[in-house]
Amino acid sequence: MITSIKKSLQIKVTLCVLILALLGLAYLAYIFNQLEDKMVHQFEDEQVSFVEHFVTKTLQPVMLSGSATIMPSLLESYRNFSSLDEIKILRINGKEAFTDQSTIQDVNTRLGSKKFTRATIADNYSLSEDNPLLIQAISTGKKIVSKSTLDNGKQQIQMIIPFLNKPQCQVCHGSDHKVRGVMFSSFSSNQISDSRQGNINDFMQYSALVLVLLVLGLFAFFQNIVVGPLTSIVKQVRKLVAKDHYHRRFEIKSQDEIGTLAEVFNNFIAEAEEYRTEQLLEKERLEVAVKEKTRELQQKNDFIEQDMEIAAKVQEKLLPETLPQIPNIEFSASYIPCLSIGGDFYDVFEIDDEYIGLFMSDAAGHGSSAALIVSIVKTLLQSHDDIIYPAKLVKHLNDFMALNTPAFSYVTLFYGLLNKNTGVMCYTLAGHPSPVIISTQKGRAIKLESTGGLVGSFDFNEFEQQEIALEKGDRLFIYTDGLSEAQDLHKQQFGIDNILALLTRDDYLNATDILTSIKQSLNQHTNNDTLKDDIAMLVVDFERTPCDKYLSCEEQSLKLLKKIKCKACSTELCNIRQQLRECCNEMKFSQSDMDAITLAIDEACANVIRHAYKDTEQGEITVYIYIGEREAIFIISDFGKTADDKCFKLQPQNLLNPGGLGLPLIYNIMDSVRLLEANEKHCNRLELRKKLPKEFS
Amino acid sequence: MSYQKSQFKQFQVLHLTGEVDLSNSAKMRGCLLELLDTGKNVLIDFTNLIYLDSSGIATLIEALSLAKEKQLELAIVGANGAPLQVLELTRLNQVFTLYDNFDEVDSE
Numbered sequence: 001m002i003t004s005i006k007k008s009l010q011i012k013v014t015l016c017v018l019i020l021a022l023l024g025l026a027y028l029a030y031i032f033n034q035l036e037d038k039m040v041h042q043f044e045d046e047q048v049s050f051v052e053h054f055v056t057k058t059l060q061p062v063m064l065s066g067s068a069t070i071m072p073s074l075l076e077s078y079r080n081f082s083s084l085d086e087i088k089i090l091r092i093n094g095k096e097a098f099t100d101q102s103t104i105q106d107v108n109t110r111l112g113s114k115k116f117t118r119a120t121i122a123d124n125y126s127l128s129e130d131n132p133l134l135i136q137a138i139s140t141g142k143k144i145v146s147k148s149t150l151d152n153g154k155q156q157i158q159m160i161i162p163f164l165n166k167p168q169c170q171v172c173h174g175s176d177h178k179v180r181g182v183m184f185s186s187f188s189s190n191q192i193s194d195s196r197q198g199n200i201n202d203f204m205q206y207s208a209l210v211l212v213l214l215v216l217g218l219f220a221f222f223q224n225i226v227v228g229p230l231t232s233i234v235k236q237v238r239k240l241v242a243k244d245h246y247h248r249r250f251e252i253k254s255q256d257e258i259g260t261l262a263e264v265f266n267n268f269i270a271e272a273e274e275y276r277t278e279q280l281l282e283k284e285r286l287e288v289a290v291k292e293k294t295r296e297l298q299q300k301n302d303f304i305e306q307d308m309e310i311a312a313k314v315q316e317k318l319l320p321e322t323l324p325q326i327p328n329i330e331f332s333a334s335y336i337p338c339l340s341i342g343g344d345f346y347d348v349f350e351i352d353d354e355y356i357g358l359f360m361s362d363a364a365g366h367g368s369s370a371a372l373i374v375s376i377v378k379t380l381l382q383s384h385d386d387i388i389y390p391a392k393l394v395k396h397l398n399d400f401m402a403l404n405t406p407a408f409s410y411v412t413l414f415y416g417l418l419n420k421n422t423g424v425m426c427y428t429l430a431g432h433p434s435p436v437i438i439s440t441q442k443g444r445a446i447k448l449e450s451t452g453g454l455v456g457s458f459d460f461n462e463f464e465q466q467e468i469a470l471e472k473g474d475r476l477f478i479y480t481d482g483l484s485e486a487q488d489l490h491k492q493q494f495g496i497d498n499i500l501a502l503l504t505r506d507d508y509l510n511a512t513d514i515l516t517s518i519k520q521s522l523n524q525h526t527n528n529d530t531l532k533d534d535i536a537m538l539v540v541d542f543e544r545t546p547c548d549k550y551l552s553c554e555e556q557s558l559k560l561l562k563k564i565k566c567k568a569c570s571t572e573l574c575n576i577r578q579q580l581r582e583c584c585n586e587m588k589f590s591q592s593d594m595d596a597i598t599l600a601i602d603e604a605c606a607n608v609i610r611h612a613y614k615d616t617e618q619g620e621i622t623v624y625i626y627i628g629e630r631e632a633i634f635i636i637s638d639f640g641k642t643a644d645d646k647c648f649k650l651q652p653q654n655l656l657n658p659g660g661l662g663l664p665l666i667y668n669i670m671d672s673v674r675l676l677e678a679n680e681k682h683c684n685r686l687e688l689r690k691k692l693p694k695e696f697s
Numbered sequence: 698m699s700y701q702k703s704q705f706k707q708f709q710v711l712h713l714t715g716e717v718d719l720s721n722s723a724k725m726r727g728c729l730l731e732l733l734d735t736g737k738n739v740l741i742d743f744t745n746l747i748y749l750d751s752s753g754i755a756t757l758i759e760a761l762s763l764a765k766e767k768q769l770e771l772a773i774v775g776a777n778g779a780p781l782q783v784l785e786l787t788r789l790n791q792v793f794t795l796y797d798n799f800d801e802v803d804s805e
Contacts, residue, residue: 570718570719570720571720573718573719573720574716574718574720577716577718577748591778592782595778595779595782596782596786598748598779599748599750599779599782599783599786602718602750603750603751606718606719606750606751606752609719610719661751661754661755661787662750662751664787665751665783665786665787668786669786
């Protein structure tokens with residue numbers, strides 16, 4: 001409230017005017033009070049002088065002229081005429097004159113024919129003899145006027161006027177000049193006539209009206225002269241600031257200080273407008289310039305982005321879409337890009353029935369130049385005759401790059417030529433982080449030795465090659481420095497020790513599982529931060545298949561004809577059947593047996609998809625096809641929901657139960673159906689056997 | 698698996714080509730039920746079908762029971778190779794009416 005009063009001139013003025021109005025009203029009330037008092041006094045004086053006049057000029061002459069007989073009627077008429085409460089004539093003994101019979105008779109006798117009649121009301125009047133005023137009036141012979149307040153609060157005025165005996169009135173009162181009686185009268189001050197009261201009231205009303213009008217006028221005056229113009233100025237200034245109406249001017253309505261204020265504001269706005277116009281022009285100029293620059297930059301940026309996008313696509317295309325499927329070797333690779341395009345590249349390719357090429361390189365730099373180098377490497381790699389001589393191939397690559405690319409373009413690389421039957425690998429390792437072999441048989445990790453420096457820097461670089469033999473169960477891990485040098489928040493590198501620790505763990509299901517584990521560990525290390533360099537990883541599991549460690553001794557001695565690995569997805573079934581038919585053909589099964597075996601294994605795989613993985617399409621199915629002495633052995637393995645013997649118990653065939661048809665078919669077709677014992681990894685393995693045809697020896 | 702529909706005498710014919718397995722038996726089911734809904738007798742042409750698994754068999758059984766309910770005829774024509782073997786293994790050859798070819802249907 002106080003704050004709003006402080007803030008609003010209008011409220012201040014209103015308050016002032018209200019205070020003025022209150023003061024005026026109070027003053028008016030005071031004046032009226034005074035006026036009323038004065039009028040009462042005047043009325044009293046008038047009454048007193050009137051009564052005095054009546055006594056001296058009327059009663060006394062009448063009395064003295066010996067016409068006392070008309071006194072009672074005279075008093076009566078006077079009482080009615082005036083506004084006196086009472087009027088009576090008292091003797092000096094205090095008794096009222098002209099009231100007792102004897103006096104009337106006495107007077108009548110003395111006056112002869114003139115009859116004196118008694119006043120009818122006189123009986124009721126009495127005045128105590130010890131009335132001090134009366135005594136005082138009689139003793140002094142002077143009139144006394146006294147005021148007293150009655151019980152009802154009214155003012156009463158008593159007047160006592162003494163009658164002096166005059167010598168002329170010797171008939172009744174003798175010849176001395178003493179007081180012979182008094183005229184007693186009283187009246188109330190509230191007996192001021194109604195008309196007078198009415199006049200006062202009217203006057204008061206008019207005065208109040210005038211005051212109200214005056215106050216309203218004053219308010220309007222302030223409003224019009226001060227508050228209105230000021231409010232209007234404030235409003236216009238606000239509009240000006242909010243809506244940029246700098247062209248507006250204040251209307252100057254008066255020559256006073258407010259008019260001057262408006263004029264000062266107008267001048268100020270004119271200057272501001274000028275300044276603002278300049279500013280706007282400057283801003284426009286700047287905006288145009290900025291837009292122009294932004295457009296140029298955007299164009300350049302678009303161009304670069306487009307370039308990067310193309311480079312990224314090129315690099316993505318260069319990486320192999322699928323890795324070779326070889327029965328006794330499992331490959332898994334992963335490429336993790338960083339923000340800019342990196343120069344990492346890997347490839348796994350079958351050269352002939354015997355050899356597999358394992359390649360990984362890391363080109364210096366990032367962006368499209370790195371992608372370009374990668375594409376050169378890939379082209380040379382796949383088109384070269386020396387593909388089976390790693391050192392020669394790398395030398396060619398080096399010489400080509402040294403000759404055809406700038407000196408700062410170089411790559412580090414690993415190229416290995418793996419004999420898939422013997423496990424012997426011939427390789428060249430040039431400036432690249434050493435691949436690691438985790439040997440299960442020897443129980444240790446072996447780092448491959450370097451055989452040369454950076455590739456592509458100088459044409460005089462020479463490269464050698466080394467040979468190493470992979471043994472059953474060996475795991476080869478090839479990677480780029482993006483992995484080992486990935487930093488955490490404290491610039492600590494991920495490091496080779498971390499990598500080795502992860503690689504030597506014994507609980508991986510398959511090669512892909514290792515890479516998933518490494519990626520998880522890496523994410524923890526970098527706190528999911530963006531990588532500074534891209535990462536390529538390649539795992540080669542030599543004769544170390546996912547469920548191999550769970551194979552029985554018998555299985556390990558069996559000849560593995562084929563391993564079919566695929567996603568647990570119904571669309572993969574067609575592919576499984578195709579490979580099964582090929583195997584059955586190899587084992588010389590008749591067309592009819594081939595169809596039946598294909599059906600049985602297809603049903604088993606369909607059950608894995610539907611029941612073990614519950615149609616989630618997450619997970620893998622692996623079908624091992626072994627050739628035993630007299631039987632073909634099919635093992636269908638999965639990592640879905642653990643199966644038990646109950647699942648494979650043959651229920652009485654019910655044609656109306658559509659889901660239950662697969663198992664009877666399997667039992668019907670195969671010679672033996674057996675759920676192999678579960679192991680700690682919950683790998684479900686269903687073994688199906690079928691007698692080999694005689695034609696197959 | 699792909700399919701075609703045609704009309705042969707009083708039959709609606711569903712010609713199946715390729716392999717029916719878990720991945721596409723639902724498609725065959727939809728097709729068969731749609732045909733049966735028309736209220737006409739249905740022939741399923743297996744001539745060019747090379748594979749049929751238990752989910753396909755289940756669909757056939759469902760279609761047959763529906764046809765019987767509607768008092769319609771549901772027959773298989775031209776079953777051979779693996780699909781015929783499955784029908785035999787499941788003894789459904791005794792449940793379904795099998796025709797070797799359309800001529801046989803015609804002469805019936």
